[in-house]
Amino acid sequence: KKIVTLAGDGIGPEIMAAGLEVLAAVASKINFDYTVEAHPFGGAAIDETGHPLPEKTLTAAKEADAILLAAIGGPQYNDATVRPEQGLLALRKALGLFANIRPVQIFDALKHLSPLKPEIIEGVDFVVVRELTGGIYFGEHTLNDRSARDINDYTYEEIERIIKIAFEIARGRGKKVTSVDKQNVLATSKLWRIVAEDVAKAYPDVMLEHALVDSLAMKMITNPSDFDVIVTENLFGDILSDESSVLPGTLGVMPSASHAANGPSLYEPIHGSAPDIAGLGIANPISMILSVAMMLRESFKATAGAQYIENAVNKTLLEGVLTKDLGGTASLSEMTAAIIDNL
Amino acid sequence: KKIVTLAGDGIGPEIMAAGLEVLAAVASKINFDYTVEAHPFGGAAIDETGHPLPEKTLTAAKEADAILLAAIGGPQYNDATVRPEQGLLALRKALGLFANIRPVQIFDALKHLSPLKPEIIEGVDFVVVRELTGGIYFGEHTLNDRSARDINDYTYEEIERIIKIAFEIARGRGKKVTSVDKQNVLATSKLWRIVAEDVAKAYPDVMLEHALVDSLAMKMITNPSDFDVIVTENLFGDILSDESSVLPGTLGVMPSASHAANGPSLYEPIHGSAPDIAGLGIANPISMILSVAMMLRESFKATAGAQYIENAVNKTLLEGVLTKDLGGTASLSEMTAAIIDNL
Numbered sequence: 180k181k182i183v184t185l186a187g188d189g190i191g192p193e194i195m196a197a198g199l200e201v202l203a204a205v206a207s208k209i210n211f212d213y214t215v216e217a218h219p220f221g222g223a224a225i226d227e228t229g230h231p232l233p234e235k236t237l238t239a240a241k242e243a244d245a246i247l248l249a250a251i252g253g254p255q256y257n258d259a260t261v262r263p264e265q266g267l268l269a270l271r272k273a274l275g276l277f278a279n280i281r282p283v284q285i286f287d288a289l290k291h292l293s294p295l296k297p298e299i300i301e302g303v304d305f306v307v308v309r310e311l312t313g314g315i316y317f318g319e320h321t322l323n324d325r326s327a328r329d330i331n332d333y334t335y336e337e338i339e340r341i342i343k344i345a346f347e348i349a350r351g352r353g354k355k356v357t358s359v360d361k362q363n364v365l366a367t368s369k370l371w372r373i374v375a376e377d378v379a380k381a382y383p384d385v386m387l388e389h390a391l392v393d394s395l396a397m398k399m400i401t402n403p404s405d406f407d408v409i410v411t412e413n414l415f416g417d418i419l420s421d422e423s424s425v426l427p428g429t430l431g432v433m434p435s436a437s438h439a440a441n442g443p444s445l446y447e448p449i450h451g452s453a454p455d456i457a458g459l460g461i462a463n464p465i466s467m468i469l470s471v472a473m474m475l476r477e478s479f480k481a482t483a484g485a486q487y488i489e490n491a492v493n494k495t496l497l498e499g500v501l502t503k504d505l506g507g508t509a510s511l512s513e514m515t516a517a518i519i520d521n522l
Numbered sequence: 523k524k525i526v527t528l529a530g531d532g533i534g535p536e537i538m539a540a541g542l543e544v545l546a547a548v549a550s551k552i553n554f555d556y557t558v559e560a561h562p563f564g565g566a567a568i569d570e571t572g573h574p575l576p577e578k579t580l581t582a583a584k585e586a587d588a589i590l591l592a593a594i595g596g597p598q599y600n601d602a603t604v605r606p607e608q609g610l611l612a613l614r615k616a617l618g619l620f621a622n623i624r625p626v627q628i629f630d631a632l633k634h635l636s637p638l639k640p641e642i643i644e645g646v647d648f649v650v651v652r653e654l655t656g657g658i659y660f661g662e663h664t665l666n667d668r669s670a671r672d673i674n675d676y677t678y679e680e681i682e683r684i685i686k687i688a689f690e691i692a693r694g695r696g697k698k699v700t701s702v703d704k705q706n707v708l709a710t711s712k713l714w715r716i717v718a719e720d721v722a723k724a725y726p727d728v729m730l731e732h733a734l735v736d737s738l739a740m741k742m743i744t745n746p747s748d749f750d751v752i753v754t755e756n757l758f759g760d761i762l763s764d765e766s767s768v769l770p771g772t773l774g775v776m777p778s779a780s781h782a783a784n785g786p787s788l789y790e791p792i793h794g795s796a797p798d799i800a801g802l803g804i805a806n807p808i809s810m811i812l813s814v815a816m817m818l819r820e821s822f823k824a825t826a827g828a829q830y831i832e833n834a835v836n837k838t839l840l841e842g843v844l845t846k847d848l849g850g851t852a853s854l855s856e857m858t859a860a861i862i863d864n865l
């Protein structure tokens with residue numbers, strides 16, 4: 180099994196190293212054989228080659244069995260013409276990573292970090308499924324001096340395949356899909372709702388509800404335990420999946436997976452590259468480590484390995500081993516070592 | 523002064539009546555002379571004339587000095603071809619109501635309603651300024667069987683005038699503008715950020731910061747007291763202004779104003795028509811009543827009148843007079859009477 184790693188920028192290399200340490204430890208427990216191939220990506224690749232997604236990196240990614248990405252970006256690229264994010268968008272498109280999956284859960288040991296009252300986050304356990312290769316992200320963008328235009332396109336097929344993913348996930352969980360659109364205004368959302376209804380016919384065991392994006396942006400915070408699987412288009416998914424990180428009160432423990440119809444999946448923390456603390460050895464590696472767990476489960480069907488990691492993270496947090504962002508004093512290496520000890 | 527009222531649907535007529543009672547009471551205190559002209563709008567107008575914004579209603583609205591709108595919509599129109607929202611969008615466009623203003627504040631007496639911890643909402647006091655007549659709402663919408671397209675357009679001038687409004691408001695308050703875009707992806711957002719920088723030059727006394735919409739959707743909940751004036755485009759503003767109602771924990775106390783470059787402004791509650799409780803006499807009239815206060819201040823420079831109403835609402839809530847949605851048992855008419863008593 181070939182795993183391609185894209186450590187990227189800022190704290191990326193440190194947390195990637197931590198993720199790989201945990202992977203090595205769990206692999207020996209479950210007899211999982213793999214090779215790792217590191218490639219430049221994002222800002223690091225711009226510095227090295229002038230391009231955020233060098234040809235070689237893309238070729239390697241295409242040939243991988245799974246991809247681990249840590250984080251990209253940094254203030255030095257903010258006003259540049261070539262930017263790290265372009266590499267990420269190009270990678271998603273080139274690999275056809277149309278389904279972005281973000282589980283939202285609250286760790287018992289971290290409940291106090293949530294800005295929400297305990298009774299609100301009680302029982303929160305949902306998944307945000309975001310369409311990742313269509314919509315206004317990939318329509319034509321025209322920037323003139325006095326005007327600008329973006330085009331938002333969706334085809335029936337693009338919507339159908341992501342809605343199917345949501346229903347499949349819901350079937351294995353709480354059997355409820357909340358499909359989010361702005362159907363009272365957008366044509367793409369009108370189509371979205373039609374397709375959602377069509378797909379639902381094949382899943383009589385799963386309940387489908389529709390929500391308008393403005394209303395859902397409220398309910399996700401006021402009634403978060405009402406949701407099981409939330410599915411939406413690219414731009415709404417960008418906003419809502421970031422908003423969902425409000426519930427655990429930290430970006431530091433949330434992994435994500437992005438899947439294609441064929442070919443490798445990509446796993447990454449939902450947080451950014453945190454350039455302000457890069458190299459200090461105090462970054463929180465948990466999102467990265469949980470992304471490794473998602474990879475084991477979803478790409479390699481190594482459920483036991485995934486479970487070992489998730490249990491170890493939970494135990495470590497309950498023992499009070501916390502990095503600075505979680506209110507503790509543990510360093511990145513102390514946190515990683517504690518998780519490996521608890522495997 | 524001619525005030526045109528559009529009571530609309532659901533609880534609309536009841537809360538409009540309450541708002542007008544309060545207006546009458548305060549008008550006699552401050553010697554404010556006005557006439558009221560009621561017109562059908564939304565679902566009510568569809569039922570009567572087949573159109574959500576009849577010609578006569580539009581003509582009257584154009585000739586008004588200010589417009590009060592209560593609420594529109596209802597389940598009976600959900601699958602109809604002609605829908606109440608179309609009237610609202612057409613009215614905004616026809617009157618050029620490009621600037622939607624939503625103040626976000628927490629009433630002391632209602633703090634417990636917030637899903638957020640008390641320390642998070644401490645000191646929250648900001649305004650969301652939403653562009654209301656441009657962007658993807660008003661670009662061409664194309665719906666085919668197998669695909670759909672929406673077009674997102676902004677001109678320099680459209681962005682400039684709304685950013686100016688934000689800076690003017692900030693100048694009279696906390697002197698900080700947070701401009702929200704998705705500049706790393708959208709051309710319209712790249713233009714948005716350029717214009718924001720250009721406008722900022724004329725306001726050296728006001729601080730400008732930029733935020734990406736995904737990141738702001740988080741920070742608005744985790745750090746709400748950081749904000750003074752948040753300004754954004756139409757679709758992001760729709761999502762973020764609804765999301766901001768999470769902070770007070772109720773839609774029932776939030777008014778809004780929509781302004782044009784010339785001509786009358788429109789004032790309305792941010793909540794919907796609540797068809798489930800329509801006609802029961804238990805709706806909460808406070809958003810409507812506070813919208814009347816905004817009208818007095820912003821359209822008629824009757825600051826004293828606005829202040830009387832706002833103080834009376836505050837006092838009434840502190841006395842524990844609460845409608846059902848606020849956890850109390852007061853009826854709509856009891857709440858209205860209590861507010862009038864406290865004027």
Ligand SMILES: CC(C)[C@H](C(=O)O)[C@@H](O)C(=O)O
Nearest residue numbers: 264265267268417706707736
């Ligand atoms: C970096 C940016 C282009 C990206 C997006 O908007 O998709 C990011 O916000 C994300 O959610 O992965």
Ligand SMILES: CC(C)[C@H](C(=O)O)[C@@H](O)C(=O)O
Nearest residue numbers: 363364393607608610611760
């Ligand atoms: C009814 C709908 C078209 C409208 C909008 O999206 O603008 C509403 O949500 C609002 O925010 O006033």
